[in-house]
Amino acid sequence: xxxxxxxxxxxxxxxxxxxxxxxxxxxxxxxxxxxxxxxxxxxxxxxxxxxxxxxxxxxxxxxxxxxxxxxxxxxxxxxxxxxxxxxxxxxxxxxxxxxxxxxxxxxxxxxxxxxxxxxxxxxxxxxxxxxxxxxxxxxxxxxxxxxxxxxxxxxxxxxxxxxxxxxxxxxxxxxxxxxxxxxxxxxxxxxxxxxxxxxxxxxxxxxxxxxxxx
Numbered sequence: 001x002x003x004x005x006x007x008x009x010x011x012x013x014x015x016x017x018x019x020x021x022x023x024x025x026x027x028x029x030x031x032x033x034x035x036x037x038x039x040x041x042x043x044x045x046x047x048x049x050x051x052x053x054x055x056x057x058x059x060x061x062x063x064x065x066x067x068x069x070x071x072x073x074x075x076x077x078x079x080x081x082x083x084x085x086x087x088x089x090x091x092x093x094x095x096x097x098x099x100x101x102x103x104x105x106x107x108x109x110x111x112x113x114x115x116x117x118x119x120x121x122x123x124x125x126x127x128x129x130x131x132x133x134x135x136x137x138x139x140x141x142x143x144x145x146x147x148x149x150x151x152x153x154x155x156x157x158x159x160x161x162x163x164x165x166x167x168x169x170x171x172x173x174x175x176x177x178x179x180x181x182x183x184x185x186x187x188x189x190x191x192x193x194x195x196x197x198x199x200x201x202x203x204x205x206x207x208x209x210x211x212x213x214x
Contacts, residue, residue: 001149001166005202009150010171012198013178020177022128025051029104029129030096031059036124037089037116042079050076061093061102088116106130120156123176133172135163140183141176147187149204 001009023044026032031051038047054075058064064072072086079085092114096102104125105111111122123136135141137156141163145151151162167175186193194200194208 001202001204006150006166007168007171009148009199009202010168010175010178013182014171014174016198017178017181020174020181022124022177024048027055028059029125030061031055032129033092033104033114033117033121033125034064034089036121037092038076038079038085040085040116041081046079050079061096064089064093065097085116091115092117104129119160123160127173127176131173133169133175135160135167135172135176135179137163138180139189140187141179143189144179144183144187147192147205148199148202 022032024032024035024039025048026035034054035047035051038050054072057075058067058072067075069086069090072089073082076082076086095114096104100110106126108122108126111117111125112119117125120136120138123134126132127134127136137145137160142153142156142159145153145159145163151159151166153159153162163175163179164172171178182199186197192208194203197203197208200208
């Protein structure tokens with residue numbers, strides 16, 4: 001896919017969704033951080049169901065610590081891997097209170113020091129909470145980047161670097177959301193909706209010709 005085609009991809013995604021946003025529900029950087037930690041191997045819908053209840057009683061690090069690990073588990077037990085996630089959230093809250101005045105740091109290095117926070121989660125926080133033009137490569141973005149030929153790569157790190165080089169600057173702030181939503185609802189892992197795809201003619205996936213022919 002050449003430079004012109006890549007620009008066309010994002011022109012069309014922008015026209016379709018002028019103001020894309022995460023589907024996780026949050027009001028503060030801390031709420032977003034907790035939601036993203038919970039979202040690993042879980043759907044945004046299931047996370048929102050949990051956080052609507054949790055954040056009514058505890059939506060700050062000190063309040064989560066007040067619940068304790070077992071108390072936190074009682075709110076998030078419907079989420080996969082909840083035992084490990086509860087431990088990570090409690091440990092993260094301790095670090096936020098001890099080292100950052102209870103605030104989520106606007107710093108990649110500090111974010112990646114938090115339990116349960118890797119590069120992908122740090123990119124989500126930097127992009128969505130702090131407005132930085134980062135791209136968090138989850139399974140949806142990894143699939144779309146490789147399948148379409150937009151930014152092929154064998155690992156999320158390689159795809160992230162390729163996307164940062166390939167995405168025109170004017171689109172980088174929202175590219176993360178456009179690609180996730182496109183992968184979630186159109187360029188799905190199973191039964192991709194190629195017949196509904198607004199970038200079908202730009203996509204280099206060889207199998208698209210057999211799917212949803214229009």
